[in-house]
Amino acid sequence: MFKDITLGQYYKTDSVIHMLDPRVKLAGTLIYIITLFLGKSFFMFIPAAVFLVSMIILSKVPVSYVLRGIKPIIPLIIISSVFNLILTPGNVLVGFWIINITSEGIYMAVFMIVRLLLLITGASILTLTTTPTKLTDGMEMGLRFLKVFKVPVHEIAMMMSIALRFIPILVEETDKIKKAQMARGADFESGNIFKRAKAMIPLLVPLFVSAFRRAGDLAMAMEARCYHGSEGRTRMKPLIYARRDYIAYAIVLGYLGLMIVMAVFGV
């Protein structure tokens, strides 16, 4: 179970998209998301959809995996489309009590659904093809310029990787402690919400104790190896752009240009 959490949604296979530098993928995803908000007409979604589908095909990730990422946001989609449906003023089609469904409302609702679907699917392509470690690496390198403004970019990235690293450990630990307390007759499943919350104490106290212990141990181990933050620190696997990364940038910029032109001419 915890294997899923470690890798996020990462789908392991070898494709061009998997091999791209994480910085390219981060920038590409950001640009893609921005373009979804450039226009107000459905025509804008055609190049976006073409772009997205080509990425999916290139990434070799099975469509079923890609669609899985949509599942958790279905409630969000439903809520936002209901609001759009009933709160958009305009030409009333059906009206009863205080609820008016307008043709503009229907248009807006469908428009938002398409936009959200494109957005989430695009974002999940990023996480499906990039491991969390590479993502944090990419973010650290990509945001390095913020150091000028005294933002501790390296430290933040290190915290993120450590947090990610600890998730599976803590999940495993939770499972162990839970079982140990169940062996002592603890009951986590029955009772009302208050009883259940109280039943969590025997689980949470040892979990926190061990989390702090591990954090202390890790800090000690890092200091013992002379870790001292980003100053003068080099990387074992430095991120270096390859030719394919420049080509990818060119494609993304081409796509961005097309979308801007379409938005400007109001297609």
Place this chain on the structure above:
Amino acid sequence: MELKTQNLVYEYDSGTDYAKRALDGVDITIGKNEFIGLIGHTGSGKSTLIQHLNGLLKATEGQVLWNGRDIYSAGFDRRELRGHVGLVFQYPEYQLFETTVLKDVCFGPKNRGLSEEDAICRAREALTLTGIDEKYYESSPFDLSGGQKRRVAIAGVLAMQPEILILDEPTAGLDPGGRDEILGRVAGIQRETGSTVILVSHSMDDIAEYVDRIIVIDKGCIAFDDVPVRVFSHVEELEKMGLSAPQITYVMHTLKNAGFNVDTDAITVKEAVDSIMGQIRPHF
């Protein structure tokens, strides 16, 4: 009282690409007043097996029978079973959570529905059996030493007065002194309460002295299930499984090969000494 497994199979992450068969057709029967050692190389499935004995894991195939009743059948109270089959996990000190030692040990008995007084009474008994001095009863369990914490955690399960007490590697990470202390206490508990104890370990030296039955598990299958002497006679097979006979067995075999007529069935150091002395004395 009888606990029995029939063709027990367990797969981790069953049905996924990561599926891993940890138990592969285990049949064992555990009766009254036994002292059993469960031995296997790391990853052989010991911890997985014992978690079936109190119903924490649900078998992929096969059955676990408690007094003839299938513990996975509908209507069987597995929480109740956990009071009869007490399981102490590896590194049990990480499960302590209460503000005082006494309260922590009371957690188990209270979950079995005992009153405050009865729970305290049992907790005191259990703490005495594990050798925790009364002066620690009101201190925080987090302030104790590693070995003391572990004994408190064992008392936490013991206080439920289980008929079968299972300890998963109770000596892991302790120094020889702490190891002998714990094993001695466990042997004492077995003698005094007359309950069945299953001691899980990967070291023969740890358990050879104490137990009167050894179950050897290898890659999820039961390899041997016999009295210690007969299990140790399969030295070569044991070594293939990454195990070994107690060191003293090797000493005795070496002596025997060197021409001394010593007893190669000796398991404890004391038996070995007696046997060797018996050979040497006549020469003086």
